[in-house]
Amino acid sequence: MLCYIHQNPVKAGLVSNTEDYKWSSYNEYYKTSNIVDTNFALQMFSSDKKEAVAEFGKFHIEITDSRCLDIDEEKKTLSDKEVRDLALDKYNTDLSELQNTVQEIQAGIIKYLKKDREISLRQLSRLTGFTIHRIYKVKV
16 A cells, blocks of 8 residues: 555656655655654564665665556456365365475465465465565566
């Protein structure tokens, strides 16, 4: 949601870069925060503030380059049961037990569900118990 809000002025053609929109809270994450409590969002990326700010910036850039926030009429959202069944059928693994498996297997399943099946980070987090940031960091 935060990326959506920060990137709206760019998508609307009001500015070329997210940081150029003066009414956005985006720049508060990089400077001393005067209005916004940035700690909550930054803690999702890292407990180290410097690293969190860097990851925050990378996340915004990656989202900008994709269409993940645009509405796609043809995209069908899968239910939690359908997602669980995909992992069970392809990898013979229950997503609720994914944290107890080898990291390479975890990454393979997450990559498959993120890239090939386009399952949202939020849904994967809910089904696996991993944080959204942990799932986001798995490269597809």
